[in-house]
Amino acid sequence: MSGNQREIQAVHGEPASFAFDAESEAAIAIILKKYPTGRQASAVLALLDLAQRQMKRATGSAWLPRLAMDTVAARLGMPPIRVYEVATFYFMFNTKPVGKWHLQVCTTTPCWLRGSDEVVATCKRATGIEHFGETSADGLFTMTEVECLGACVNAPILQVNDDFYEDMDVASTERLLAALRHDTPPPPGSMTGRQASAPEGGPTTLTTLAQPSAGE
Amino acid sequence: MAKVTVDGIEVEVPNGASVLQAAELAGREIPRFCYHDRLSVAGNCRMCLVEVEKSPKPVASCAFPVADGMVVKTDSPMVRQARRGVMEFLLINHPLDCPICDQGGECDLQDQSMAYGMDHSRYREAKRAVRDKNLGPLVKTVMTRCIQCTRCVRFAAEIAGVPELGATARGENMEIGTYVERALSSELSGNLIDICPVGALTSKPYAFVARSWELKKTDAIDVFDAVGCNIRIDSRGPEVLRILPRLNEDVNEEWLADKSRFAVDGLKRRRLDRPWVRRGGKLEPASWDQAFDAIAARLHGLDGARIGAIVGDLCDAESMLALKELMAALGSANLDARQDGAQLDATRREFYLFNTTIAGIEEADAILIVGANPRREAPVLNARIRKRWLAAGVSVAAIGAPADLTYPVRWLGAGPDVLAALRAGSEGFAATLRAAKKPMVILGEGALRRADGAAILAAAWMLAAEIGALSADWHGFNVLHNAAARVGALDLGFLPGPGGKDVAAMLEGGVDLLWLLGADEIDGARIGAQTFVVYQGHHGDRGAARADVILPGAAYTEKNGTYVNTEGRVQRGEFAVFPPGEAREDWRILRAFSARVGHPLPYDDLDALRRRMAEVNAVFARIDDLPRRGAVDLSPPAGDPAALLSTPFAPAVVNYYQTDPISRASPTMASCTATFHQPLAQAAE
Numbered sequence: 001m002s003g004n005q006r007e008i009q010a011v012h013g014e015p016a017s018f019a020f021d022a023e024s025e026a027a028i029a030i031i032l033k034k035y036p037t038g039r040q041a042s043a044v045l046a047l048l049d050l051a052q053r054q055m056k057r058a059t060g061s062a063w064l065p066r067l068a069m070d071t072v073a074a075r076l077g078m079p080p081i082r083v084y085e086v087a088t089f090y091f092m093f094n095t096k097p098v099g100k101w102h103l104q105v106c107t108t109t110p111c112w113l114r115g116s117d118e119v120v121a122t123c124k125r126a127t128g129i130e131h132f133g134e135t136s137a138d139g140l141f142t143m144t145e146v147e148c149l150g151a152c153v154n155a156p157i158l159q160v161n162d163d164f165y166e167d168m169d170v171a172s173t174e175r176l177l178a179a180l181r182h183d184t185p186p187p188p189g190s191m192t193g194r195q196a197s198a199p200e201g202g203p204t205t206l207t208t209l210a211q212p213s214a215g216e
Numbered sequence: 217m218a219k220v221t222v223d224g225i226e227v228e229v230p231n232g233a234s235v236l237q238a239a240e241l242a243g244r245e246i247p248r249f250c251y252h253d254r255l256s257v258a259g260n261c262r263m264c265l266v267e268v269e270k271s272p273k274p275v276a277s278c279a280f281p282v283a284d285g286m287v288v289k290t291d292s293p294m295v296r297q298a299r300r301g302v303m304e305f306l307l308i309n310h311p312l313d314c315p316i317c318d319q320g321g322e323c324d325l326q327d328q329s330m331a332y333g334m335d336h337s338r339y340r341e342a343k344r345a346v347r348d349k350n351l352g353p354l355v356k357t358v359m360t361r362c363i364q365c366t367r368c369v370r371f372a373a374e375i376a377g378v379p380e381l382g383a384t385a386r387g388e389n390m391e392i393g394t395y396v397e398r399a400l401s402s403e404l405s406g407n408l409i410d411i412c413p414v415g416a417l418t419s420k421p422y423a424f425v426a427r428s429w430e431l432k433k434t435d436a437i438d439v440f441d442a443v444g445c446n447i448r449i450d451s452r453g454p455e456v457l458r459i460l461p462r463l464n465e466d467v468n469e470e471w472l473a474d475k476s477r478f479a480v481d482g483l484k485r486r487r488l489d490r491p492w493v494r495r496g497g498k499l500e501p502a503s504w505d506q507a508f509d510a511i512a513a514r515l516h517g518l519d520g521a522r523i524g525a526i527v528g529d530l531c532d533a534e535s536m537l538a539l540k541e542l543m544a545a546l547g548s549a550n551l552d553a554r555q556d557g558a559q560l561d562a563t564r565r566e567f568y569l570f571n572t573t574i575a576g577i578e579e580a581d582a583i584l585i586v587g588a589n590p591r592r593e594a595p596v597l598n599a600r601i602r603k604r605w606l607a608a609g610v611s612v613a614a615i616g617a618p619a620d621l622t623y624p625v626r627w628l629g630a631g632p633d634v635l636a637a638l639r640a641g642s643e644g645f646a647a648t649l650r651a652a653k654k655p656m657v658i659l660g661e662g663a664l665r666r667a668d669g670a671a672i673l674a675a676a677w678m679l680a681a682e683i684g685a686l687s688a689d690w691h692g693f694n695v696l697h698n699a700a701a702r703v704g705a706l707d708l709g710f711l712p713g714p715g716g717k718d719v720a721a722m723l724e725g726g727v728d729l730l731w732l733l734g735a736d737e738i739d740g741a742r743i744g745a746q747t748f749v750v751y752q753g754h755h756g757d758r759g760a761a762r763a764d765v766i767l768p769g770a771a772y773t774e775k776n777g778t779y780v781n782t783e784g785r786v787q788r789g790e791f792a793v794f795p796p797g798e799a800r801e802d803w804r805i806l807r808a809f810s811a812r813v814g815h816p817l818p819y820d821d822l823d824a825l826r827r828r829m830a831e832v833n834a835v836f837a838r839i840d841d842l843p844r845r846g847a848v849d850l851s852p853p854a855g856d857p858a859a860l861l862s863t864p865f866a867p868a869v870v871n872y873y874q875t876d877p878i879s880r881a882s883p884t885m886a887s888c889t890a891t892f893h894q895p896l897a898q899a900a901e
Contacts, residue, residue, distance in 0.1 A: 079379035079380070085382040085383060
């Protein structure tokens with residue numbers, strides 16, 4: 001790094017230092033082997049993801065402080081700005097701290113038609129968050145508006161950290177948030193109990209087809 | 217080669233060329249924002265859309281390669297429609313603030329929306345606004361005006377070699393900036409202002425100063441380093457308002473270093489606008505006659521051997537010749553142009569020139585830099601080395617204090633012992649140099665201004681000869697000067713004559729009358745108390761502080777001057793504004809004084825003086841004509857190549873932003889020093 005003094009961005013919670021821990025280092029060693037020498041910059045997305053997950057382990061908040069991005073840049077021999085560009089481009093990297101439970105509500109057309117507005121309203125009511133991108137006063141929840149999560153068959157979708165909760169409505173959103181508050185997240189998937197994206201209430205086609213017997 | 221028809225005009229272009237280049241060859245103008253012929257192709261502004269036969273959609277001509285038999289239309293209804301659409305989109309988020317925008321009048325967006333845009337906008341929604349960035353004391357940002365062409369991002373990463381700018385976030389939230397607030401750490405940052413096609417990046421010191429159509433434009437030559445960048449002086453009335461680069465592919469391409477561009481406010485401060493004479497220890501205002509009388513009185517009866525003259529770093533060749541001939545008329549051989557004590561050998565021109573030439577760097581395949589930091593001493597030349605490294609990955613090694621030169625450098629060591637090791641072959645880089653077909657050795661001032669400067673010069677020449685850098689069609693021995701006047705002075709023979717004294721001897725009581733022509737880089741305290749000092753120059757700087765008589769001269773913007781750059785290229789700058797007050801062109805002052813003391817110089821006008829210059833050295837007859845050199849005579853310069861000291865090379869330029877009387881008087885350069893140099897200096901402590 002040449003030069004002039006850097007003004008550290010006034011992001012609340014910016015840690016004093018960042019270094020990859022043993023778990024991340026083990027993963028980095030595997031990732032970097034995938035790329036030929038001199039092409040290590042290709043690993044920038046994977047390393048940023050590792051850094052964000054390490055922050056989650058260490059602080060409970062999955063986000064990328066500037067120091068973490070600088071660490072990734074130094075490790076991959078990239079100018080830091082190239083890493084900032086990538087990290088700010090992709091929505092799954094958080095450049096500000098997020099709550100313990102990151103509520104990512106899909107509001108794209110299919111989810112919206114199936115009632116995502118109610119999911120949003122319920123999340124707001126239950127957490128006290130007023131606008132997208134905010135974190136609740138207790139630091140437990142951050143709510144973000146996201147574009148299509150690719151699970152429209154089970155719309156509306158509420159993604160919590162890495163897991164999809166599907167077929168949400170007011171009641172199931174309230175139950176989910178209450179469970180998260182008690183640190184007992186329910187198993188991800190449909191909240192109406194249907195299997196994957198099978199029709200609600202059982203099969204509607206191929207109903208007469210004989211079940212194959214075991215061993216066939 | 218591919219045959220392409222552009223609007224019915226058939227042109228032949230090399231395979232791999234873009235449709236835009238083919239259209240330019242056919243003389244058709246293609247509007248563009250993101251495309252710049254010295255930067256990589258981005259293809260994101262879409263302004264250069266053209267119609268290609270058999271293609272259903274318009275194509276971006278800057279990024280579309282030609283094919284044999286391609287038929288291109290650049291002015292069809294489809295193209296016009298497409299351009300109007302692109303223009304409308306670009307203007308959606310562009311503020312309508314042309315009346316308060318500094319780019320107004322020289323704005324690509326303005327011109328092209330007049331030429332290719334619609335007459336109105338259909339956009340009724342709210343426009344986006346972007347927070348301005350702080351890029352330091354030179355570049356002002358109004359980021360709402362940015363059209364995200366990313367020229368600045370590519371310039372910083374490719375040409376300047378400081379990858380600090382980027383495009384963060386995405387879609388409507390995309391912003392150009394540094395992400396972390398910081399000043400752009402480049403000596404070439406002013407060029408961002410030139411390449412920005414809109415008013416997003418403008419000059420901070422020039423903000424709200426003038427409109428481009430109010431300015432008188434004068435072609436001139438830059439004097440802040442020895443590269444001899446071609447510049448355009450923009451002036452209004454008696455004031456120089458700004459300086460811009462002028463295209464010269466062989467010297468500066470279209471770039472200019474920050475000091476050359478932004479030190480111009482120093483031309484209005486601390487100027488000497490009338491003669492002064494020291495009476496009773498105090499400088500008092502005087503008339504020209506009184507000043508001349510005072511010098512003539514001191515000269516009366518003085519032996520020629522007790523008179524001396526030193527010229528400074530910013531002098532034009534005309535005034536140096538006039539001073540040399542005045543000294544000759546007074547019987548003095550005490551002349552010197554080397555304020556820094558650089559031990560140069562002027563017996564042959566190739567001993568003190570950058571023989572490879574700046575454009576020649578682009579052919580080099582191995583480069584050794586000795587005792588120089590080209591990034592600080594000649595930023596534009598350094599950009600050429602970087603360009604060569606980017607194009608061919610040439611290996612660059614350097615001897616001296618490690619620094620970031622914007623390209624990878626192998627630092628071989630700190631002192632001249634490495635030079636000896638390279639010659640002996642015990643340093644590994646010697647093999648690289650020997651294997652190279654066109655190796656270059658660049659010798660800096662930091663290596664020459666030492667006690668063993670002559671030895672280093674000889675050793676570097678012999679190294680160049682031994683590695684095959686000196687051949688009939690390649691001259692790889694280069695001296696990188698820092699002073700714009702230096703090569704001109706050497707060409708004119710402004711050096712101690714037979715029995716003459718050099719700078720050190722003159723300062724230490726060797727003369728009774730010392731004439732300083734713009735010489736400010738010497739320590740006034742070293743001048744003997746009995747020495748009568750005449751300072752002729754334009755700024756009240758170090759030289760004037762010690763002077764007994766001050767003769768106000770003209771700065772480089774105020775005179776017709778000839779300058780020889782480090783390559784030996786003779787270039788002429790033109791007069792843009794008058795010198796302030798009673799100040800006069802320097803050669804006229806010397807001509808007038810020569811008449812006062814009864815030795816009138818044999819020229820009454822500039823033409824006669826320039827004819828005399830060409831008589832003294834024929835190179836002055838060849839303006840901007842620089843033949844490629846080869847080395848014929850390999851005999852080394854005088855100096856014992858074995859007499860090397862072990863002290864490490866000291867950098868010749870410590871603070872890039874303040875190196876001469878003009879930049880020391882410039883408030884902009886002072887704030888650059890505070891922003892860029894002082895944090896570095898503190899970090900080094």
